Amino acid sequence: MAWMAWTWPTAIFFMVIAGLLVTFTILAIKFPETPRVGILRIETTRGDRLFITLLGSAFINLAWLGLIGANQPFALIVCLIYAAAVFRWV
Structure with a gap:
């Protein structure tokens, strides 16, 4: 993975995206929406x-x-x- 040049801003970006996906999945399960x-x-x-x-x-x-x-x-x-x-x- 050294070829990807991971930096803290890059890692934070992907963690935020992953967090959003988890949050929206939980929201969809708990509060179904039309x-x-x-x-x-x-x-x-x-x-x-x-x-x-x-x-x-x-x-x-x-x-x-x-x-x-x-x-x-x-x-x-x-x-x-x-x-x-x-x-x-x-």
Whole structure:
């Protein structure tokens, strides 16, 4: 695994993703949800909204890195606002 150059930020990133997946699995078991239709006019569940959030956040970070540079903590703030909007309106 030395070829992957694991760093603490990389490990934390994957731990957060794993934690989110475990949390959403527990939520789905304890509190089953019916799909809802939001602004995209498609039925989404919590898992769908998590996927949309993760995918959009990846694009936000790539665009931030390409347009602004390495000041990524501010991109995290944008991603959190985006995530709140997705879970509220999608």
